Amino acid sequence: MSKFDNILERFSLQSEVIFSGGFCGDKSLGHDQEHNGGHIHYLRSGTLTVIDAEGRKVVFDRPAVILLPFSTTHRIISSETDQVELVCAAIHFSALEQQQLVSSLPKLVCLTLENTPMANTVEWSFSEVSSGGLGQKSILGKLCDILLIQMLRTLSQDGVVIEGMLAGLSHPALAPVLVKLQETPEEAWTLDMMAQDAAMSRSKFSQVFRDTVGQTPNDFLTDLRISLAQQLLVKEKSVGFVANQVGYEHGSVLARVFRKKTGLSPKEWVKQFHGEL
Numbered sequence: 011m012s013k014f015d016n017i018l019e020r021f022s023l024q025s026e027v028i029f030s031g032g033f034c035g036d037k038s039l040g041h042d043q044e045h046n047g048g049h050i051h052y053l054r055s056g057t058l059t060v061i062d063a064e065g066r067k068v069v070f071d072r073p074a075v076i077l078l079p080f081s082t083t084h085r086i087i088s089s090e091t092d093q094v095e096l097v098c099a100a101i102h103f104s105a106l107e108q109q110q111l112v113s114s115l116p117k118l119v120c121l122t123l124e125n126t127p128m129a130n131t132v133e134w135s136f137s138e139v140s141s142g143g144l145g146q147k148s149i150l151g152k153l154c155d156i157l158l159i160q161m162l163r164t165l166s167q168d169g170v171v172i173e174g175m176l177a178g179l180s181h182p183a184l185a186p187v188l189v190k191l192q193e194t195p196e197e198a199w200t201l202d203m204m205a206q207d208a209a210m211s212r213s214k215f216s217q218v219f220r221d222t223v224g225q226t227p228n229d230f231l232t233d234l235r236i237s238l239a240q241q242l243l244v245k246e247k248s249v250g251f252v253a254n255q256v257g258y259e260h261g262s263v264l265a266r267v268f269r270k271k272t273g274l275s276p277k278e279w280v281k282q283f284h285g286e287l
Contacts, residue, residue: 024102025050025154027147030139033058033088033096040083047102048112050154050161051076051086052123052132056094059087062118073123073132077161079112097135099154112162112174121161128164131157178223183208195235196257201227236271239264244283249276 024047029037033056039049051058057071063083070076078084079101088094103112123129135153138146166176178184187207191199204227205215219227235256242252253264268276 025099025151025158026102027097027099027150027154029096029098030135030150031095033086033094034090034092036085036087038083038085039098040078040081047100048077048079048081049084049098050078050101050158051096051098052135052157054095054097054132054136056088056096057092058094058096060118061085061087068118068120070120073129075121075123075128075132075157075161077115077119077121077158078117079115079119080117082117084118095136097132097139097150097154099151101154101158115165115174119161119165121164126160126164128157128160131160174224178219181218181222183210184219184222191231191234195231195238196255198257199231232267232271236268239268239276240279240283243276243280252276 028039051060052075053070054073057069058076060068060070060076061084062068086096086098088096121128123132131153135150135157138149138153162176166180175188178188187204190207191204197203201212201216204219205212208215208218210218216227219225219230223230225233235258239252239256242255243249247255249261249264253259253261256264258264258267265275268274268279272279274282
């Protein structure tokens with residue numbers, strides 16, 4: 011399994027298609043600033059204009075995938091003569107770890123579809139739009155998940171991501187450390203242990219890690235542990251059990267760190283996750 015696969019397999023990417031088909035008009039998106047995610051648009055044909063919150067305008071006139079990884083207010087505009095075929099989806103990142111993955115991306119990323127595997131995914135999506143068969147909404151959501159992963163892989167390979175999780179996984183010395191942290195978060199990790207796995211001194215490792223990933227090693231580990239804790243908590247595991255699984259001796263320690271990172275206790279966070287708050 012590749013390092014990229016290792017981190018993605020822990021994710022629960024969720025996409026919700028909010029529009030598909032021919033588009034004509036002016037639509038505003040991204041008003042919910044509490045939403046942990048963003049939007050992805052894929053343009054099959056026509057000319058689409060995207061205007062961000064600051065009034066900057068970008069015109070797309072060829073097949074493309076347009077990613078706004080954060081909850082960024084924006085408008086999409088087209089006229090009847092533009093003959094736009096479009097799929098729009100809201101993408102959700104349900105854990106801190108997933109937010110880390112896209113934290114270093116620009117507010118708007120565009121990749122053309124010519125001669126890429128993404129073109130096949132887009133065509134499959136539009137065939138589903140045309141068919142209107144059973145399970146269409148679910149299939150389109152999964153295809154959006156696939157498209158997002160394909161985009162992240164392309165960005166990583168092309169060197170667009172210069173910080174964050176993908177940058178760390180692309181760094182030959184840091185990648186093994188990140189993978190080990192992913193695989194064994196319950197270990198009593200110290201800075202010395204991480205530096206040793208990277209074959210660096212403490213000071214050099216700390217500097218390289220921060221310059222590449224955008225966080226200190228300890229802050230990264232804490233965010234990772236809280237992210238994994240969230241995934242276990244939604245499976246109705248006890249706080250004490252979760253604490254031991256992610257590297258904290260007692261549930262009270264996890265609860266303290268969890269509140270510092272999220273502003274909620276583990277139980278409050280689970281209620282919010284299920285829409286009970």
